Amino acid sequence: MEQQIIYPSTSDASFKNRSTGYEYTMGPKPSLPDEYMRSPLTSKLYSESLNTKKHEISLSAMTFLFQEMISQIHKNCQSLNDFETKLDKYGESIGMRLSELLNFRSSISPGTSSRTSTFLSSSPVVNTTSTNTNTNTNTSSSMNSQPGNGPNRSRANTGTSSKDTASSVSTKSNRTSTDRHIHHTQSQQAQHTQVESLTSQISKMRRRDLKIIDILQFVHGTLWSYLFNHVSDDLVKSSERNNEYMIIDNQPPLTQFISGSNNRISCDYFICGVIRGFLTNAGFRCKVSPHLMPKDNWDNRTVYLIQFDNQVLERETIRFGQS
Amino acid sequence: MAIETILIINKSGGLIYQRNFSDTFASKLNSNDFLIIASTIHSVFAIASQITPKALQITQNNVDYVIPYIPMVGMESSNPQQNRNNNLPVKLGSFKGPDYFKESFVSWNKSGLRQLNSDQFTMYIYQTMTGLKFVALSSNVLANKPASQIGNMDKGKAQNLASQVADNFLRKIYCVYCDYVMKDPFYSLEMPIKSELFDKKVKQMVGNLS
Amino acid sequence: MSRQQSINSNQTGASTITAQSPLNRSLRTTGEEIWKRSERINAELFTLTYGAIVSQLCTDYGRNFVQINEELFQMGYNIGVRLIEDFLARTALPRCSDLQETSEVISKCAFKIFLNISPKVINWSNNKDAFSLLIEDNPLSDFVELPMDAMDQLWYSNVLCGVLKGALEMVQLDCDISFVSDILRGDQQTELRIKLNKILKDEIPIGED
Numbered sequence: 001m002e003q004q005i006i007y008p009s010t011s012d013a014s015f016k017n018r019s020t021g022y023e024y025t026m027g028p029k030p031s032l033p034d035e036y037m038r039s040p041l042t043s044k045l046y047s048e049s050l051n052t053k054k055h056e057i058s059l060s061a062m063t064f065l066f067q068e069m070i071s072q073i074h075k076n077c078q079s080l081n082d083f084e085t086k087l088d089k090y091g092e093s094i095g096m097r098l099s100e101l102l103n104f105r106s107s108i109s110p111g112t113s114s115r116t117s118t119f120l121s122s123s124p125v126v127n128t129t130s131t132n133t134n135t136n137t138n139t140s141s142s143m144n145s146q147p148g149n150g151p152n153r154s155r156a157n158t159g160t161s162s163k164d165t166a167s168s169v170s171t172k173s174n175r176t177s178t179d180r181h182i183h184h185t186q187s188q189q190a191q192h193t194q195v196e197s198l199t200s201q202i203s204k205m206r207r208r209d210l211k212i213i214d215i216l217q218f219v220h221g222t223l224w225s226y227l228f229n230h231v232s233d234d235l236v237k238s239s240e241r242n243n244e245y246m247i248i249d250n251q252p253p254l255t256q257f258i259s260g261s262n263n264r265i266s267c268d269y270f271i272c273g274v275i276r277g278f279l280t281n282a283g284f285r286c287k288v289s290p291h292l293m294p295k296d297n298w299d300n301r302t303v304y305l306i307q308f309d310n311q312v313l314e315r316e317t318i319r320f321g322q323s
Numbered sequence: 324m325a326i327e328t329i330l331i332i333n334k335s336g337g338l339i340y341q342r343n344f345s346d347t348f349a350s351k352l353n354s355n356d357f358l359i360i361a362s363t364i365h366s367v368f369a370i371a372s373q374i375t376p377k378a379l380q381i382t383q384n385n386v387d388y389v390i391p392y393i394p395m396v397g398m399e400s401s402n403p404q405q406n407r408n409n410n411l412p413v414k415l416g417s418f419k420g421p422d423y424f425k426e427s428f429v430s431w432n433k434s435g436l437r438q439l440n441s442d443q444f445t446m447y448i449y450q451t452m453t454g455l456k457f458v459a460l461s462s463n464v465l466a467n468k469p470a471s472q473i474g475n476m477d478k479g480k481a482q483n484l485a486s487q488v489a490d491n492f493l494r495k496i497y498c499v500y501c502d503y504v505m506k507d508p509f510y511s512l513e514m515p516i517k518s519e520l521f522d523k524k525v526k527q528m529v530g531n532l533s
Numbered sequence: 534m535s536r537q538q539s540i541n542s543n544q545t546g547a548s549t550i551t552a553q554s555p556l557n558r559s560l561r562t563t564g565e566e567i568w569k570r571s572e573r574i575n576a577e578l579f580t581l582t583y584g585a586i587v588s589q590l591c592t593d594y595g596r597n598f599v600q601i602n603e604e605l606f607q608m609g610y611n612i613g614v615r616l617i618e619d620f621l622a623r624t625a626l627p628r629c630s631d632l633q634e635t636s637e638v639i640s641k642c643a644f645k646i647f648l649n650i651s652p653k654v655i656n657w658s659n660n661k662d663a664f665s666l667l668i669e670d671n672p673l674s675d676f677v678e679l680p681m682d683a684m685d686q687l688w689y690s691n692v693l694c695g696v697l698k699g700a701l702e703m704v705q706l707d708c709d710i711s712f713v714s715d716i717l718r719g720d721q722q723t724e725l726r727i728k729l730n731k732i733l734k735d736e737i738p739i740g741e742d
């Protein structure tokens with residue numbers, strides 16, 4: 001059945017091998033017999049903003065998780081190559097998501113971000129009430145738009161503007177408790193979503209990066225700051241090969257505790273995967289590999305070598321002329 | 324205080340780490356000797372806790388197990404080259420500098436061996452709640468200490484101070500162990516530590532101490 | 534700021550259970566002090582990494598969620614037996630005198646130091662050998678929605694149970710730890726249950742008394 005579906009014409013072989021995830025050519029399929037009967041779960045996912053929360057956890061917690069992830073992969077792999085490929089894949093799944101997310105977040109017009117911080121520092125009592133109303137609104141709006149699509153419900157709700165959400169509270173909710181507080185909650189709700197919703201803060205989407213150098217600047221600056229709280233230490237173009245670029249980190253945080261420089265460099269494939277997933281999803285197919293290049297006092301200084309596919313270079317030449 | 328040798332003994336008495344920082348012991352003892360020393364320390368430690376005088380056990384509530392914080396033991400006072408940016412504090416792995424901790428703490432080791440003095444060397448033991456033992460061997464004998472360091476204090480007080488410095492120092496080795504041994508996916512628990520990074524850090528700290 | 538509030542309300546809630554409020558206060562301060570002196574990283578990277586791990590397990594085990602729960606627990610256990618050393622080195626806290634103290638240490642210090650949250654301690658059993666942690670703002674499950682087939686079986690954050698199991702075992706507390714409910718499964722709250730089976734007295738390091 002699945003084989004007979006005609007795929008859109010594409011030369012990308014990896015497209016056909018996708019086994020998990022939403023198959024848009026098939027539409028939603030129930031995985032449990034009574035799935036359509038269930039009421040949609042009031043997930044807070046849809047009422048939550050994609051805005052940066054600036055939450056932090058300890059580096060220890062992260063490195064312990066990373067450490068355990070590595071030893072699991074290491075236990076189940078056949079060869080070093082296998083290990084690196086698997087680790088790279090974990091990173092890729094993260095990088096792919098980030099290329100969309102970070103583009104959205106960098107589109108926020110500068111004036112609005114200050115309001116976010118005002119909200120976060122304001123009274124937290126709002127939280128409990130507005131979470132409740134959020135759930136209510138969320139149920140009604142998601143039932144309206146897409147009844148019971150289960151796991152495949154679209155994420156469009158996240159982008160609902162404050163006005164829409166607030167109005168759906170007043171029109172659709174008939175609970176007395178909500179009604180009683182309607183004025184109260186509405187303003188809170190408005191404040192909540194208006195300030196928190198990502199789209200409400202974007203007046204104009206940031207243009208997608210089309211040039212290699214632009215997207216690399218984005219990785220070097222925005223992606224690195226997002227991941228590690230500082231820009232990467234250097235971004236260099238290879239003088240020998242046209243398609244090679246290097247992003248340099250003097251002290252990779254995640255692998256800093258791993259013994260044996262060979263082991264450590266293999267574990268950097270995780271970050272390589274993040275970079276590769278990020279670039280590939282942005283339309284720049286490439287290979288990324290880590291290389292240990294100590295310099296001065298930096299024993300762990302790591303160079304992430306990015307080798308773009310020829311098609312990327314060809315495209316750039318056609319689009320922008322000889323670079 | 325100059326430290327000649329550091330040992331780490333796991334909870335079952337096995338030696339999992341041993342480094343000499345000078346020839347004092349290295350020239351006299353081979354690795355097998357150190358294995359024997361480790362298990363001997365482990366046993367003597369246990370025996371010592373059994374023979375704690377009754378009088379001391381009865382008045383135990385009065386014994387003070389608090390180790391005062393002694394600032395910057397084993398730390399480099401200033402090391403601008405290690406920073407990403409000279410204005411940033413020194414990076415200490417997952418700990419935010421300038422020091423690994425900065426408050427007094429209560430020793431977990433209440434009745435076991437803590438310090439052993441001889442004419443040739445002094446030994447300090449720091450035991451964790453999980454049963455790990457961090458042992459430092461120092462060739463410093465208290466009698467040899469310069470008067471400026473001891474001042475007018477009597478020998479007992481000097482011993483006490485040395486023991487507190489050692490506890491502060493060994494807790495920091497424990498902190499380094501948590502970063503460079505516990506967070507290393509290629510280390511198997513209870514096994515000998517082979518991490519060159521850990522080695523380097525320990526060596527640095529011992530160097531800073533002398 | 535909202536976190537601050539939840540801690541405050543936490544304390545008022547806990548003071549009815551334990552009479553030792555000075556202890557509570559100092560544990561909370563200890564937790565916050567040490568959190569301030571620990572290096573941090575973006576919580577979303579942590580969330581995404583954990584998500585990648587769980588989804589890979591789902592593929593590896595053909596969506597056999599019972600097995601995935603076990604696997605997550607085992608991973609957590611492996612982390613816990615190592616993480617406890619980090620916790621002890623950072624805090625140097627003395628051994629707890631009873632389970633109530635342990636619960637406060639877990640909530641106000643351990644969760645605070647590693648994940649920057651302080652779950653409420655609730656639902657004490659009558660003989661005080663079991664309690665629950667009410668986890669809000671679980672950083673593991675941020676932006677997560679379970680697919681329908683996983684909803685009834687998967688405990689998404691089961692790694693936490695394993696971590697607590699491993700860590701407590703290393704300080705000689707043999708406990709049963711499991712999730713009671715999870716917001717991800719449509720429950721009202723995320724509750725993690727800890728039941729003390731016995732104190733492994735024989736394994737307490739000699740010299741501690």
